[in-house]
Amino acid sequence: xxxxxxxxxxxxxxxxxxxxxxxxxxxxxxxxxxxxxxxxxxxxxxxxxxxxxxxxxxxxxxxxxxxxxxxxxxxxxxxxxxxxxxxxxxxxxxxxxxxxxxxxxxxxxxxxxxxxxxxxxxxxxxxxxxxxxxxxxxxxxxxxxxxxxxxxxxxxxxxxxxxxxxxxxxxxxxxxxxxxxxxxxxxxxxxxxxxxxxxxxxxxxxxxxxxxxxxxxxxxxxxxxxxxxxxxxxxxxxxxxxxxxxxxxxxxxxxxxxxxx
Amino acid sequence: xxxxxxxxxxxxxxxxxxxxxxxxxxxxxxxxxxxxxxxxxxxxxxxxxxxxxxxxxxxxxxxxxxxxxxxxxxxxxxxxxxxxxxxxxxxxxxxxxxxxxxxxxxxxxxxxxxxxxxxxxxxxxxxxxxxxxxxxxxxxxxxxxxxxxxxxxxxxxxxxxxxxxxxxxxxxxxxxxxxxxxxxx
Amino acid sequence: xxxxxxxxxxxxxxxxxxxxxxxxxxxxxxxxxxxxxxxxxxxxxxxxxxxxxxxxxxxxxxxxxxxxxxxxxxxxxxxxxxxxxxxxxxxxxxxxxxxxxxxxxxxxxxxxxxxxxxxxxxxxxxxxxxxxxxxxxxxxxxxxxxxxxxxxxxxxxxxxxxxxxxxxxxxxxxxxxxxxxxxxxxxxxxxxxxxxxxxxxxxxxxxxxxxxxxxxxxxxxxxxxxxxxxxxxxxxxxxxxxxxxxxxxxxxxxxxxxxxxxxxxxxxxxxxxxxxxxxxxxxxxxxxxxxxxxxxxxxxxxxxxxxxxxxxxxxxxxxxxxxxxxxxxxxxxxxxxxxxxxxxxxxx
Numbered sequence: 001x002x003x004x005x006x007x008x009x010x011x012x013x014x015x016x017x018x019x020x021x022x023x024x025x026x027x028x029x030x031x032x033x034x035x036x037x038x039x040x041x042x043x044x045x046x047x048x049x050x051x052x053x054x055x056x057x058x059x060x061x062x063x064x065x066x067x068x069x070x071x072x073x074x075x076x077x078x079x080x081x082x083x084x085x086x087x088x089x090x091x092x093x094x095x096x097x098x099x100x101x102x103x104x105x106x107x108x109x110x111x112x113x114x115x116x117x118x119x120x121x122x123x124x125x126x127x128x129x130x131x132x133x134x135x136x137x138x139x140x141x142x143x144x145x146x147x148x149x150x151x152x153x154x155x156x157x158x159x160x161x162x163x164x165x166x167x168x169x170x171x172x173x174x175x176x177x178x179x180x181x182x183x184x185x186x187x188x189x190x191x192x193x194x195x196x197x198x199x200x201x202x203x204x205x206x207x208x209x210x211x212x213x214x215x216x217x218x219x220x221x222x223x224x225x226x227x228x229x230x231x232x233x234x235x236x237x238x239x240x241x242x243x244x245x246x247x248x249x250x251x252x253x254x255x256x257x258x259x260x261x
Numbered sequence: 262x263x264x265x266x267x268x269x270x271x272x273x274x275x276x277x278x279x280x281x282x283x284x285x286x287x288x289x290x291x292x293x294x295x296x297x298x299x300x301x302x303x304x305x306x307x308x309x310x311x312x313x314x315x316x317x318x319x320x321x322x323x324x325x326x327x328x329x330x331x332x333x334x335x336x337x338x339x340x341x342x343x344x345x346x347x348x349x350x351x352x353x354x355x356x357x358x359x360x361x362x363x364x365x366x367x368x369x370x371x372x373x374x375x376x377x378x379x380x381x382x383x384x385x386x387x388x389x390x391x392x393x394x395x396x397x398x399x400x401x402x403x404x405x406x407x408x409x410x411x412x413x414x415x416x417x418x419x420x421x422x423x424x425x426x427x428x429x430x431x432x433x434x435x436x437x438x439x440x441x442x443x444x445x446x
Numbered sequence: 447x448x449x450x451x452x453x454x455x456x457x458x459x460x461x462x463x464x465x466x467x468x469x470x471x472x473x474x475x476x477x478x479x480x481x482x483x484x485x486x487x488x489x490x491x492x493x494x495x496x497x498x499x500x501x502x503x504x505x506x507x508x509x510x511x512x513x514x515x516x517x518x519x520x521x522x523x524x525x526x527x528x529x530x531x532x533x534x535x536x537x538x539x540x541x542x543x544x545x546x547x548x549x550x551x552x553x554x555x556x557x558x559x560x561x562x563x564x565x566x567x568x569x570x571x572x573x574x575x576x577x578x579x580x581x582x583x584x585x586x587x588x589x590x591x592x593x594x595x596x597x598x599x600x601x602x603x604x605x606x607x608x609x610x611x612x613x614x615x616x617x618x619x620x621x622x623x624x625x626x627x628x629x630x631x632x633x634x635x636x637x638x639x640x641x642x643x644x645x646x647x648x649x650x651x652x653x654x655x656x657x658x659x660x661x662x663x664x665x666x667x668x669x670x671x672x673x674x675x676x677x678x679x680x681x682x683x684x685x686x687x688x689x690x691x692x693x694x695x696x697x698x699x700x701x702x703x704x705x706x707x708x709x710x711x712x713x714x715x716x717x718x719x720x721x722x723x724x725x726x727x728x729x730x731x732x733x734x735x736x737x738x739x740x741x742x743x744x745x746x747x748x749x750x751x752x753x754x755x756x757x758x759x760x761x762x763x764x765x766x767x768x769x770x771x772x773x774x775x776x777x778x779x780x781x782x783x784x785x786x787x788x789x790x791x792x793x794x
């Protein structure tokens with residue numbers, strides 16, 4: 001089997017825009033799952049609302065496409081009622097960190113045995129490009145026409161603080177690293193959180209001076225700071241550039257977990 | 262037909278609701294009667310006067326709320342003022358004379374339940390069970406054996422002997438009140 | 447295979463005792479109790495659990511019930527069997543947390559956005575809390591709808607004699623037949639259930655979907671047909687799910703009640719056996735059994751005591767040509783028998 005065998009072929013073509021990074025992230029996730037030797041009938045995808053959350057509809061397993069922000073609460077019910085099922089959640093920055101923030105915190109605290117892949121495009125893509133809790137300060141969106149005034153959320157730090165067993169961040173550019181991170185997350189009992197920074201050419205890029213898709217991917221690539229490099233800078237007492245985000249495996253631990261079979 | 266409406270009042274922590282639950286359980290489970298137990302409940306009831314009620318009847322009980330209580334069990338002065346002072350003349354009241362200083366217009370029995378629980382039984386927490394013993398001894402609203410079984414069903418493990426002792430103390434105090442002719446008109 | 451029992455909850459007065467008992471008892475029968483972070487989460491978790499085949503429930507009251515509304519609509523749209531217990535308290539807002547009301551009767555019917563139908567049962571005794579809860583699960587599985595047990599603080603906190611049978615009837619959920627699309631309706635408009643983990647590969651979405659379960663959110667005809675079926679599958683079953691008692695059908699004055707006020711009406715009838723007063727006592731409140739009203743052929747007026755300002759009286763008015771007198775009681779107390787007797791007496 002390859003990752004392509006997981007697709008629901010009668011649902012193609014998908015709704016994602018040309019240049020969207022979500023397809024890459026779905027491929028990486030399915031490639032990781034394919035290495036787990038999971039049976040399709042024992043795998044469930046759950047999602048909320050937004051572009052990211054359309055992903056389960058393209059995958060050939062049981063899946064729940066739920067209400068905005070609540071994917072993790074639905075997933076908790078699925079997992080706790082049948083621990084044999086492998087539960088993977090696709091979500092986005094608005095779905096997870098804004099309207100669903102409380103479920104995110106408490107799923108990490110419970111350390112429930114599910115894996116979450118968050119497609120962070122720093123914008124509400126599906127509704128037309130409104131600012132989200134991860135829109136960087138100064139960036140333009142349809143609801144931050146003068147530049148976002150609010151600080152952005154660091155979702156990985158939040159997951160670590162709240163108790164997730166596995167936390168990693170990569171990007172839609174780092175496909176091999178992302179696949180390996182999802183695989184490690186799937187293998188780690190307890191709550192695994194993998195954040196994938198991704199481009200949204202339609203609603204983020206074109207408002208924020210990324211004329212081509214490649215410009216935004218290049219930006220993401222060049223602003224990803226490897227965790228080892230960040231740690232070295234900190235060790236040497238040097239400043240960590242404020243416009244960069246850390247990538248790599250940020251937490252892997254063995255706190256007691258819920259819902260492990 | 263026998264129908265009694267029993268109202269309990271005291272302050273939060275005395276076990277006013279538990280008393281009503283035990284009485285209702287005794288009636289239903291061990292005397293084959295019908296009973297409905299209700300209460301005023303919530304944070305307001307905790308600090309001030311707490312109230313619970315039981316209706317006991319041979320027939321199924323339709324309207325479930327106590328409207329005309331004929332038996333009062335009063336364990337605090339505030340409880341008396343709020344839920345006992347208006348007791349009608351033909352009612353009966355068992356009051357904890359160690360905590361209630363007012364007296365009603367109706368027939369009543371002075372039972373120093375809290376004092377005796379503290380002094381004779383070394384645990385004032387069982388004062389409500391002393392009152393239940395006295396209630397049953399003076400009114401026969403349920404049988405002694407039904408009350409005893411219902412108490413055993415309801416109290417925490419390891420405290421059974423203490424609670425039965427408390428019930429018997431209540432029966433004893435009521436007997437003294439009755440034989441001494443202490444019940445007032 | 448025995449079915450998992452699942453309860454998700456969040457503490458709220460006056461329903462918390464149900465969460466407490468579920469947390470104590472569920473593990474003893476191999477079930478699951480999850481205390482979620484809020485009522486949105488409770489409602490979500492129980493829907494998730496239901497799709498694994500579990501019998502799922504939650505219990506709440508006023509403010510929590512309001513928070514559940516979005517996912518109740520999701521359950522209606524996705525045809526997820528589940529049971530929601532509402533121990534009604536005084537509203538609006540935080541209102542009277544410890545006092546009884548029946549103020550959510552229209553919210554349970556219409557509270558989520560869009561058109562749909564549900565089933566709601568109203569117990570008026572501790573015995574009915576038991577029997578109607580069991581019935582609620584069976585109806586939820588039978589019709590694949592959220593079923594509401596609309597109790598109130600009086601019934602919810604009352605203790606009285608009940609008889610627990612040795613066995614409770616447990617209607618199994620109808621499983622999806624092989625080779626049939628997961629949202630293809632059978633003759634009764636209810637599709638078979640594609641339990642997660644059994645290889646159906648079903649996609650469940652709150653978006654307007656076709657019989658495969660795939661989103662088709664801009665298809666005008668498909669949306670109309672889907673929503674019509676969601677409503678019709680319940681409304682067509684109104685005779686099958688109806689549960690009511692009729693007393694003195696020849697009477698000119700007729701009480702209609704559900705929930706705790708039933709007890710007061712029963713007392714009034716008991717105390718005035720000569721008055722020839724009719725009584726329609728309703729357990730299945732939604733869908734409303736309007737056909738029962740026609741049995742009171744001599745009715746000159748209907749008297750409807752409710753712990754609200756006439757929520758079901760408004761529904762009854764839609765079906766009868768005689769006066770419907772709402773007898774509201776707010777504040778937490780039950781109507782006194784004398785108050786209802788007085789309402790009768792004023793009639794000549």
